[in-house]
Amino acid sequence: GGIITQTPKFLIGQEGQKLTLKCQQNFNHDTMYWYRQDSGKGLRLIYYSITENDLQKGDLSEGYDASREKKSSFSLTVTSAQKNEMAVFLCASTGRANTGQLYFGEGSKLTVL
């Protein structure tokens, strides 16, 4: 088995601040994802990456940057934190042979003051 680790679990920042979330997986999966979940809502895709150094925009990419410098890690940067984007950010991964079944991390909760 493997695990997806997201850090930090809780992130508090000031409005306008640049904030970074990190995700590590030891499944040796090719594809990784970042989703945003607002309280009581569904998951919206921000960015995904099908291999090292690849980046694909999701439906909610504006205001975010991502980086996949290694196969095992995928980071997400909030370029200028806003109060209306307080949410839980979820990282997930899937292997090439696995037709889309995702494995999720525990989430990182962002609070903007």
Place this chain on the structure above:
Amino acid sequence: AQKVTQTQTSISVMEKTTVTMDCVYETQDSSYFLFWYKQTASGEIVFLIRQDSYKKENATVGHYSLNFQKPKSSIGLIITATQIEDSAVYFCAMRGATSSGQKLVFGQGTILKVYL
């Protein structure tokens, strides 16, 4: 563009009964994969079951089964003999097999409450 819609916000059922949760999807891909995930109260999200669009048989895993109606772009989740621990949020998701690559989108979720 891909889109997944779950119109049922919340469902309450008595324990040991059967419940169906609805999901409709939109895609331009001729081949695609459909999934259901469960999010527990702790926030953990787990995969439940998958339907490949080219398969006519409805997928079944344990007490989860799917009602796949391709002409209606519909993939319902059926839970038989519900248990208290089935109380959770259920998400429908899809991924195209061709043009959209590995992009996987989710619906808004349906809250299921199972009571005694």
